[in-house]
Amino acid sequence: MLSSLLFAIMSCSGAVETTWRDSDTPNTATDSLKDQEILIVYHSRTKNTQAVAEIIHRQVGGDLVGLELEKPYPAHYQTTVDQVAEENRTGYLPPLKTKIDSMEKYDIVFVGFPTWGMQLPPPMKSFLKQYDLEGKTVIPFNTNAGYGVGSGFETINQLCSKSKILEGYTTKAGIERDGIHFVISGEKEEQVTAQVDELLAKLGFNKQQ
Numbered sequence: 111m112l113s114s115l116l117f118a119i120m121s122c123s124g125a126v127e128t129t130w131r132d133s134d135t136p137n138t139a140t141d142s143l144k145d146q147e148i149l150i151v152y153h154s155r156t157k158n159t160q161a162v163a164e165i166i167h168r169q170v171g172g173d174l175v176g177l178e179l180e181k182p183y184p185a186h187y188q189t190t191v192d193q194v195a196e197e198n199r200t201g202y203l204p205p206l207k208t209k210i211d212s213m214e215k216y217d218i219v220f221v222g223f224p225t226w227g228m229q230l231p232p233p234m235k236s237f238l239k240q241y242d243l244e245g246k247t248v249i250p251f252n253t254n255a256g257y258g259v260g261s262g263f264e265t266i267n268q269l270c271s272k273s274k275i276l277e278g279y280t281t282k283a284g285i286e287r288d289g290i291h292f293v294i295s296g297e298k299e300e301q302v303t304a305q306v307d308e309l310l311a312k313l314g315f316n317k318q319q
């Protein structure tokens with residue numbers, strides 16, 4: 111019963127919340143991921159989401175890709191906040207410099223992003239609009255400044271309505287507004303690693319696939 115709960119597919123449904131339940135039996139349907147092609151794609155400005163992506167990568171392998179833009183955001187925080195607010199208001203999708211070859215070969219796509227303006231950042235909206243993840247398993251992950259994932263997981267549900275979306279991961283990380291940039295080191299890195307390992311085990315990923 112636990113495994114069926116954990117594997118509730120969230121496609122086109124409400125928000126996927128990360129809830130930490132007692133870990134028991136992984137779902138047998140995904141016990142063997144040996145033949146699955148994995149992509150871990152993320153957008154990261156101050157490298158917190160990148161650090162979570164690297165932790166996932168150490169556990170499950172596959173290809174790790176950080177999204178870069180044709181025109182990077184300004185270094186200045188508030189200018190970026192204002193630009194992102196305008197992009198969210200108008201629905202502007204910033205063109206990606208990163209190109210992903212052979213998207214069709216991937217079975218599982220981890221999608222990582224920071225919360226920006228309580229939403230999915232425009233670059234990740236660009237990615238999900240540009241690439242078709244139909245039929246793939248999608249696992250979202252997020253870092254934020256303590257206000258949570260906002261509508262990010264819901265937007266992934268909407269933009270990946272033909273994917274199987276599994277339970278996501280979210281954690282509080284940097285607070286750039288207050289000059290706190292990269293925080294996933296030391297104890298925090300250990301905590302995130304343990305939480306990610308727990309979630310991946312629940313989802314049926316075993317070490318060294």
Ligand SMILES: Cc1cc2nc3c(=O)[nH]c(=O)nc-3n(C[C@H](O)[C@H](O)[C@H](O)COP(=O)(O)O)c2cc1C
Binds near residue numbers: 153159
């Ligand atoms: C433009 C911008 C908007 C942000 N908006 C939010 C927000 O609405 N809520 C929140 O909790 N954090 C917000 N943050 C903070 C980031 O989500 C947080 O620092 C995250 O860990 C950064 O991840 P990164 O290091 O991978 O870039 C914002 C950061 C930026 C740059």
